[in-house]
Amino acid sequence: MVDPIIVVDRLAKEFPGGIKAVRGVSFDVAPKEIFGFLGPNGAGKSTTLGMLTTQLRPTGGRATIEGLDVLEHPREIRQRIGLVFQESTADDELTGRENLELSAALYAVPRGETQGRIDRLLSSLKLEDSAGRLVKTYSGGMRRRLEIAAGILHTPHVLFLDEPTIGLDPQGRAGIGTYIRELRDKFGVTVFVTTHYLEEADQLCDRIAIIDHGEIRAIGTPSELKERLGGDVVTLTLREEGADLTSAFRAVPGVLDVQRQDGRYRLKTARGEAIVADAVKCCLDAGAPLATVAVKRPSLDEVFLEFTGREYREEEGPSAADVAMRMNQWRGRRP
């Protein structure tokens, strides 16, 4: 096991007025991992991110990034991390390229490399055609991509993204996920991302921490978390009940359990898609007339319910802690 790049130990934040936004969270993030913080608004995601990026001072516990304590070495940490805020922070009156040039100056990107890096990032993020336009003409998705480019320009070791897809349409959301993965693969950057979209956490993250009311309820890979609920179910319905295929299905690698019920087989497995082809082949080999195949996986909704004891609430308004946190930057942009 490689040494973790982020180590968080009982980190806590109590805002003046006694609002306990984060109540002692502990986790590690491995290099090059995409680590997701999933939870509803006000769960303490942004507060935790704020402490890790030296924007907020922890009131308990400690956190280190590449061995540097966030309280003792804020300047060094800032140089080593990239930060993409929830809201747009680019200058509307400057062009995309000018914004990136400004970031390069703020993060002391070597002068000789600046233009080359900007060009590469603009093309990676499909912004090369709009680089010369003022940012105020950009769409929401373009802005977010520009923010990501600005966040990664100085080749940070860890990229923090606070709700990178908030306020974007589904298409824009899907695009951002792809770009984040690409950047990780291309630059080997570790990614810490907060989100309150379950599907996004599921698709994007290598590991997820589920956070609610300032506490971590569960940590694991998306499939681990779902497996704890019993994994996927592949249901095969036959047109007519024939010979018993139970033992044939059991022989398929990856199948954990098979239930038979009036011409319908329910196959429990860790990953549904992985066994569909084999299961269908079983039917064909046995000459059984297959009517339908369905893969159902426990969604993260169910995972969330399991670990927090309540339904997931994506649309809920911000909590008191959230308001305290974002009072300055409030723009009223909620999906």
Added chain:
Amino acid sequence: MTIRAFTALTRRELLRWFRTPAAIVSSLLMPFFYLLLFGQALNIGKLVSAEHLSYAQAALVYQGAPNFYSYFSAGMVGFVLLFTSLFAGANLIFDKRLGFVKRVAASPVDRSIILGSRLAGGMIRGILLGVAVFAIAIGFAHLPGLAGLTVSGSPGVLGVAEILLAMMFLAAAFTSIFLALGFVIEKVDSYFAVMNLLNLPLLFTSNALFPRYLYPPWLQVISNWNPVSLAVDVIRENLFASSAYYPYPPLVYLGFLFVICAVLVSLAVVITGRTLAAR
């Protein structure tokens, strides 16, 4: 790295300004109308004409300026510096709302650079507008039917340098007050309320618009210490070769102005550091 971040941020300030010609025009519009209408209409030099005042008395009232309008025009430079500095704070509040301040504050750049670049941007804007006011006022002297600025002295290189320094110090002093306010205040409307509480008293207790000779004694005392007056005194004493009418040479006023400026800038540094510190 520090210098590069400073120039990049200052450049950004100025780029934004140049890209909004409406903002430049509107900052020039107020002094322009003061010069074109207010000053021409309220030319008290016509009220207290030769029959009431001897030449010597008039020179005393205008502290050596050849006429009221020339006196007034030099004051307008102080006026424009004061009013331009207001925008530094207002822009800052807009930048906070737009998230730009957050972005810069999250970078490894030193807090003093964040303040310094805004200060530099504000000073450059103020000085450019101040020079524009000089140009307009001198231009008016050559237009029929208009009163204008007559430079009756010969300031020389040293005098011009003193004038520029006075403009710089005044701009720095006010820009830092208003930037500090901008860092502390979150809402634009609250900012404008506080701003009016400061700028009008600062203007009316100075001798920018009217000769302090006409003021009641208590106002004269306040006026002497008003930074606007100090800067305008440096300008007038140099432009009108009127050392006889001032108790001290321009360098003394410049020195006082520098001290006030240094205090206000330091105050702004402290306030900025506190506002931008991690909570």
